[in-house]
Amino acid sequence: MHDKIVNEITWVIGGAQGSGVDSAANIFSKTCAEDGLYIFGKREYYSNIKGEHSYFTVRVSNKPIRSHKESIDILVSFDAETLFRHAKDVSTNGIIIFNSELIETSINEIPTLDPDVQNTITEYCNYSGGDPITIKKLLEKIQQNSIKCYGIPYHQLLKNFSEHTNNPALSKLARMINVLALSISLSFINIDRQALSRAIKYIFRTKPKIAEINVAAAEYAYNYAEQIFQNNKFTFSKNKMDFSDIILVQGSQSSALGKIVAGCRFQTYYPITPASEDSEFLETNQVIEQIDGNKGSVLVMQTEDEISAITMAIGGALTGTRTATATSGPGFSLMAEALGWAGINEVPLVVSLYQRAGPSTGLPTRHEQGDLLFAINAGHGEFPRIVFASGDIEESFYDTLKVFNFAEIFQLPVIHLLDKAIASSVMTCKNFDPNKISIDRGYLIKKINNKTKDQDKLKHFKRFELQKNTAISPRPPLGTENGIFWNTGDEHDEEGHISEDPTVRIKMMDKRMSKLNLVLQEIQDEDKALSYNENSDIVITSWGSTKGAILDTLDELNKEGIKIKFVQIKLLNPFPQQLLEKLLNSAKTIINIEMNYSSQLAKLIKQNLQRDIDYEIVKYNGRPISCDELYRVIKGIVNNNVEKRRIVLDYGT
Amino acid sequence: MALKPADYKTEVHNDWCPGCGDFGILNAIQMALAELAIPTHKAAIFSGIGCSGKTPHFIHTYGIHTLHGRVLPFAQGAKLCNPDLEVIAVGGDGDGLGIGVGHFVSSGRRNIDLTYIIYNNGVYGLTKGQASPTLKLGMKTKSLTQPNVNDSINPIALAFISGFTFIARGYAYDIRHLKDLIVKAVRHKGLAYLDVLQPCPTYNDINTREWFQGLDNTDQENGKPIPRIYKLENSGYNGEVKDPDQYYEIASRVFEKSNEWGDKIPIGIFYQNENVASYDERITMKIDNYIKYPPASQEIILDKNKTNSNINELLKSFKVNA
Numbered sequence: 001m002h003d004k005i006v007n008e009i010t011w012v013i014g015g016a017q018g019s020g021v022d023s024a025a026n027i028f029s030k031t032c033a034e035d036g037l038y039i040f041g042k043r044e045y046y047s048n049i050k051g052e053h054s055y056f057t058v059r060v061s062n063k064p065i066r067s068h069k070e071s072i073d074i075l076v077s078f079d080a081e082t083l084f085r086h087a088k089d090v091s092t093n094g095i096i097i098f099n100s101e102l103i104e105t106s107i108n109e110i111p112t113l114d115p116d117v118q119n120t121i122t123e124y125c126n127y128s129g130g131d132p133i134t135i136k137k138l139l140e141k142i143q144q145n146s147i148k149c150y151g152i153p154y155h156q157l158l159k160n161f162s163e164h165t166n167n168p169a170l171s172k173l174a175r176m177i178n179v180l181a182l183s184i185s186l187s188f189i190n191i192d193r194q195a196l197s198r199a200i201k202y203i204f205r206t207k208p209k210i211a212e213i214n215v216a217a218a219e220y221a222y223n224y225a226e227q228i229f230q231n232n233k234f235t236f237s238k239n240k241m242d243f244s245d246i247i248l249v250q251g252s253q254s255s256a257l258g259k260i261v262a263g264c265r266f267q268t269y270y271p272i273t274p275a276s277e278d279s280e281f282l283e284t285n286q287v288i289e290q291i292d293g294n295k296g297s298v299l300v301m302q303t304e305d306e307i308s309a310i311t312m313a314i315g316g317a318l319t320g321t322r323t324a325t326a327t328s329g330p331g332f333s334l335m336a337e338a339l340g341w342a343g344i345n346e347v348p349l350v351v352s353l354y355q356r357a358g359p360s361t362g363l364p365t366r367h368e369q370g371d372l373l374f375a376i377n378a379g380h381g382e383f384p385r386i387v388f389a390s391g392d393i394e395e396s397f398y399d400t401l402k403v404f405n406f407a408e409i410f411q412l413p414v415i416h417l418l419d420k421a422i423a424s425s426v427m428t429c430k431n432f433d434p435n436k437i438s439i440d441r442g443y444l445i446k447k448i449n450n451k452t453k454d455q456d457k458l459k460h461f462k463r464f465e466l467q468k469n470t471a472i473s474p475r476p477p478l479g480t481e482n483g484i485f486w487n488t489g490d491e492h493d494e495e496g497h498i499s500e501d502p503t504v505r506i507k508m509m510d511k512r513m514s515k516l517n518l519v520l521q522e523i524q525d526e527d528k529a530l531s532y533n534e535n536s537d538i539v540i541t542s543w544g545s546t547k548g549a550i551l552d553t554l555d556e557l558n559k560e561g562i563k564i565k566f567v568q569i570k571l572l573n574p575f576p577q578q579l580l581e582k583l584l585n586s587a588k589t590i591i592n593i594e595m596n597y598s599s600q601l602a603k604l605i606k607q608n609l610q611r612d613i614d615y616e617i618v619k620y621n622g623r624p625i626s627c628d629e630l631y632r633v634i635k636g637i638v639n640n641n642v643e644k645r646r647i648v649l650d651y652g653t
Numbered sequence: 654m655a656l657k658p659a660d661y662k663t664e665v666h667n668d669w670c671p672g673c674g675d676f677g678i679l680n681a682i683q684m685a686l687a688e689l690a691i692p693t694h695k696a697a698i699f700s701g702i703g704c705s706g707k708t709p710h711f712i713h714t715y716g717i718h719t720l721h722g723r724v725l726p727f728a729q730g731a732k733l734c735n736p737d738l739e740v741i742a743v744g745g746d747g748d749g750l751g752i753g754v755g756h757f758v759s760s761g762r763r764n765i766d767l768t769y770i771i772y773n774n775g776v777y778g779l780t781k782g783q784a785s786p787t788l789k790l791g792m793k794t795k796s797l798t799q800p801n802v803n804d805s806i807n808p809i810a811l812a813f814i815s816g817f818t819f820i821a822r823g824y825a826y827d828i829r830h831l832k833d834l835i836v837k838a839v840r841h842k843g844l845a846y847l848d849v850l851q852p853c854p855t856y857n858d859i860n861t862r863e864w865f866q867g868l869d870n871t872d873q874e875n876g877k878p879i880p881r882i883y884k885l886e887n888s889g890y891n892g893e894v895k896d897p898d899q900y901y902e903i904a905s906r907v908f909e910k911s912n913e914w915g916d917k918i919p920i921g922i923f924y925q926n927e928n929v930a931s932y933d934e935r936i937t938m939k940i941d942n943y944i945k946y947p948p949a950s951q952e953i954i955l956d957k958n959k960t961n962s963n964i965n966e967l968l969k970s971f972k973v974n975a
Contacts, residue, residue: 030973034974243973243974244974246973249971253971257964257968261962261964263954263960265948266734266948286939289964291955291960291962291963292952292955292961294952298948299733299734299936299948301730303726303759304755304756308723308759309726311719311723312726312733313730314727315717315726315730315733316733316948319731319734319735321735322953338720338723432968434960434962435959439953439958439960459713477735477949478717479694479715479737479949481694484714487718489702489720496716497663498707
């Protein structure tokens, strides 16, 4: 027996929605992280409550990683569908753990596998027999690629465990099968077993009794697998790194954590995938410990629709409270009118826009970056807004602190672009530093000097004062003495009263729209765009969550001595034209990468820089870009093997 | 120094049509604010779109003129963040019962402590007289090309089944009575709805001031007009739920009265129930210091612009080696 020495593995678990796939993956991720290994995990699921296929990919490595890979080293399954869908992706020398009780199951017995998928799998197996293909035949084909398949009689194992613990009720607890499968998979990895027990206790920390049973079941299954299979294990060339300052965070929690730190005290939402978890995290943690000893809170309101969500948030913002609303594309569509109201009334408001695949309901639980141009243009008429995109979980925490500052400094709505890929991923990050970004409330005034003798001035506070040097006017919260002002969706004068005067119109439009220049002047370059790997005449441009796959691809290419520069654009409106001209100045080849059909960022670059894009890599099948598919296509471009200028990526299950 | 209605007036030119019922409502609001002695900066008037939407510009308090149909969520957001603010929302019947009716119903479910006044005239005035949700079926006001084909909404009944806990109706030309209703609505702990019959002299040529006065409906014996409007409080009606057990009995009374129209139109308080927990009480169940330390009052900065939020415990729960 020889252990396989590795630097990383990709582990996938699949099963019917509701069968514990997520908790098994969370336990697995936590176990590996506790053993000092870096994690990137990604969840895929249908728009369904129970029964459809969901799966979780966890990549584990001894160096930092930021994306997933498509080739699987360990496939963990307890149903037949997972095998049919994913077995073809298991790499040479990989292993498959499957339910031996299902060996005779044929592909047409699985109602959730549509005919197209059935045909693809049958073709893959080169199967021409008359009967529908079975698990047995699939595995026979798979084993030709030096893949080891380990059959587990899960129900028998569960029964044995219940006899072992003298607890007959357990034999019926099919929901524990996920833990059995997970534990068996861990017996094929050289990892501290104690970490597994700790991880189970952590995941079930609110249900100690369930935690205890699961720990015992995991132990039982682990010993069983070690005895029966005498496994040779995947052994990391390096592990047990010092992770005392590492956290394992989900992307649906990081921005919400940032909101607490930023002082967001009012959030509104209408339930929508994949944005709801942001609000749910806040509501779960609504009582906030303050450093000064007081007890703060964030009030989370579930509203009747997204129109109410944004308008209620604006009403809150007028009281001087930092407020946000979180939504996805369909909800953001409903917010367009109110966004303009916030624009014309110069209200600081943060909209967390968790993109998913559109249009309309689209692929409601799948990923896309299709809302960039919509975020920039939503609403009628012209008003200033900031559109700011985060590239990963860690960035989304710090960016959340920044977007609240931007909203108040420039007194405008900020659309913080996030997406399903970020929301459904989990990653090891350096512990977040709540003090890294200071809070800047801009020209918020809570007291207005009433000592002036000029009664007229007191009576006529100018919320929209036209000043020579700056477009930013003083902003008192509703309720401030001597600060009475008016807001209206109409064009208005300095006090906020309706005005249709053509001169006032020009002055007020100029005031508001000039804030876009101010934004470009005052926001630091590193918040506009990040640049990685200098001195290369091939430059990748992209935005948002493609960052992980791009950086992992560049790491791979670096190892081969191929250097490619990457410019990640974060400030998308107003567009940082000057900075980008500088960053793209030396580029001979520009490769633009986006998760949408029409290369929306490429359009912005062409429009603002009058510069053509050489290669446009797009993906719009709802599944995030994997680093191996990106590696293949970039390598092809570097080697001049790619003929087409538009490359459509299509990997994904 | 005692506050006078004049203290709540602005110098903004009022461009409502001469004789508009809106003037009466505006005066009643200003008189009510003075009687309640609410400091001008402690009140915020929110409005929707249309003629009624201009109301805040004529009142010297904070004034927020919002979007068509959305006045209630804007107003609720402000009240939730700063419960110390006296929030009054105003709007037209098309605004609140047409485009905004979803918010009307949902607001009732929350019972947030604010007052909502609908200027009810049966037409969309500012867009030149289309039928509004309160215009009766078959009515043909002068700018309609065809009689109204939609049945009308009963705002009193809708407010009741939605959960408003104070429901009253006023008449724009009975300013003192209306002022008294506004004072009571503002003092009510919970969500108050005030339906105001507000003749539109330009587009509603049916439900006119003269019609409400009964000029077309004279006593056969003495030839005097019989006013259509009568006051509930003078008719022995009482819609206040003092004891929760009275709820169903009063509910049927509210429905019965809400359907009176034609020759007898009631104004006054239809329903009041302070036994229902207001929204701030419900929030206090989960955030115990909400009233004392609401979102708008919270110190989010410690000093030197550092955050006052301590997330160490949360971060600890994400720690790999806890």
